[in-house]
Amino acid sequence: MIVDRREFLRRCICGALGGASLYSALGTLNLVNAAVANTNGGIFPDYKALVCIFLLGGNDSFNTIVPRSAPHYATYATSRGGLAVPQGQLVAIDPLAGGLPGDGASYGLHPSMPHLATLFNDGHAAVVGNVGTLLWPTTQQQYQGNLVPLPPQLFSHDDQANIWQTSRADDANAAGWGGRVADLLHGGNPNQNLSMLISLAGEALFQRGDTVHQYVMNPYGVEPIEYLDMWQNEGGVAAFNAMNQSGAQANVFERGYARAVNSAIANYGVIGDALDAVGGVTTAFPSSNLGRQLQMVARLIKARAQSTINMRRQIFYVQLGGFDTHGSQLTVHPEILGDLSGSLKAFYDATVELGVADNVTAFTASDFGRTVSINGDGTDHGWGGHHFVVGGAVRGKRFYGRMPSLAQNGNPDDAGYGQLIPTTSVDQYSATLARWFGLTETGIDDVFPNLGRFASRDLGFFSP
Template sequence: MERRKFLQLTATGTGGLLVVPQFLTAKNLFVGTDDHSNNVLLFIQLNGGNDGLNTFIPFTDPLYFKNRPSIGISKNEVINAINGLGFHPALKDLANIAQDGNLTIVQNVGYPNPNRSHFRSQEIWQTASDSHRYLDNGWLGRFLDIQCKDEGLPSVNVDNIDNLALKASESKGLTIKDFNKIKRYAISDNELQLSDNPQLDFVRKLQFSSLEGMDEIKNALEKSQNYSESYANNPLSKNLEWMAKLIKGGLNSKIYYTSLNGFDTHHNQKQLHQNQLRILNDAIYSFYRDMKQSNLLQYVTLVVFSEFGRRVKENGTGTDHGTAGPMIIIGGGNKGKIIGNNPNLSLLDQGDLRYETDFRSVYATLLKHKFNFDSNVINIKNEVIKGIF
């Protein structure tokens, strides 16, 4: 077997995906200290372009129903209405979190000269670049290079692929595809000794040298095994459950990241979007209850975003790529407010919502309030938003 193929299986760090070979088993992965006072940021990226207008619905605006006669959510379906805005009925538990005062909505988030390509717009959000600039490293990777350069495992990405937001020059995070495929991680001295199988020896040594911090990971999962909460039965919920275990076990990672696909709703949006929002709602509420029960919610800030919103006017049964949309912030001592104005459907930009808040201002706010970090150092020069924390 070629060395390149071994690296695809076991490489970690700035560009690696952890998919441990079946014979390199590992039941327990991850973590660190008993000090839960360190703040943690957790991101859920909604891939495909979430329709913000059907997520937090401006149900008192007649232009909403005029533009969406088929896919609009009726007034009697909207829940937890406040100031002309209400939650999609699939987000009933997020509405409860808002009632608890632990959920903030930042309205009309976007950026100048928006790009409607999924790939390029995701890249802009992940690197915090201007729409005409291209950067090699992610905004979180640049932050971790400075703030967490001495940490063994500063970030954890639970996903099928690496995330550009976490790509760094020095900092080494970890992408995990599936915890359940990891039978064990420990490699004994005897296993590292040469055998009559040089390929196996190579993989053993590569595995041992690549996975720094595995003792901490194992310890964290062991510490958290007696603090279990029931989680909803969907893949996103399972990802959040693993993250919760690592956080409860004291892993010293500052950043956690995962994603949920399925938001490119050009057709049959009403049913498809409802299904995806229900998955999101159930997963987040499971995680929220867990963090509250563990008395960790004040330290953990969960951020939900998408690469763009959808067009205001429906295309018949769905919506096409748009621009601005809402961001959700849960926990972390947020003030439970709606930041910004409700979407202005009478003042559009070529049929799209006009952005009101640059997404990089949200990033600057998170870094400032959670880590006392000046985002100017990583070339995010946007002003911090008042009123979120």
């Protein structure tokens, strides 16, 4: 079994303290934090945020980004049949000469995505083609001949979503890659009492670190412990506080629980007060759940410089569901793509309003792409798919990676049944984001140990 450097360090320290069970019970050991955090070397002088937008269910990216040029559209339309988006309805995206898709095609976005097309054409968004979970670069011949190791449980929602969020196709027990990045960079934040990981969509594997733990909010704000504010509950509150008083617990698990509760109370008090102090943003957001999540992220970014917050690196997680379109795709898919497009545009505009557009990068992720082939009125679980990266620091108006063939027959990218083999790995995609965020090359190797198997360590969608 291969153990990476951080895991080796954690086990050694936990062993010296009496075993890994102690680590698990305490949740966060300050000694472990001191040993692995702040590998960047000092407090960050600038602010940066990553925002993961997870498209739950597996987005049909081949109806999201569609070839417009006649021969390529004809191939697409033959494969897609009744699900093909009409050619004349596509919203044109026009890449710069240095960022063409490489297959000779011109492309457009689904007609419900004019806002995202505007972001692309204005240079604030990029397309990364055919990204997916891989252990090694894999060709059709290698896949069909079982000549290279493959990610486990291909085409399974839960397993592939987990691998996307951990970027560790070789380790089913890995923490999230966002959490692992936070483990290494949290020491660069002036405020060590608040987590740099915030989820607006419940506890997320992407945000799960070994030593830094995510803080979960909802799109409307912090979630206090209602029991503490119940009318005529003075006795209950007194007992609750006494139970969680520092040093009052005889059992290590009770102490771990008390520490977690007290931290949560302190966090929601500080964050809630900071949000009240800074107020909202003037940019209008869609009233959808995704719109509200991203609006709250914008407010949290606005509050970053409050003396009680004082964060230089933050990672956010939001989620949009409904993408498992086995049926009724022509009805379901346009609506959620429109939500994604409008919400992303509003979020980018809010970062402009706040003066941090160059410091905030949003990116999409999903369980997998969907099949090029159709099942009647929907698509099935695929593998590779296209993704968007949005922000002022992005080298936008460009395609990165390789766009695959969409042919129904004789397709060299087809693993079978229209499931396209990725030509860019999740590791490459994630590592490019983490490098921009401030992770050193040593940190990159620590968080993405399989990255060296692929031709490029950096996909190039940020300026040097």
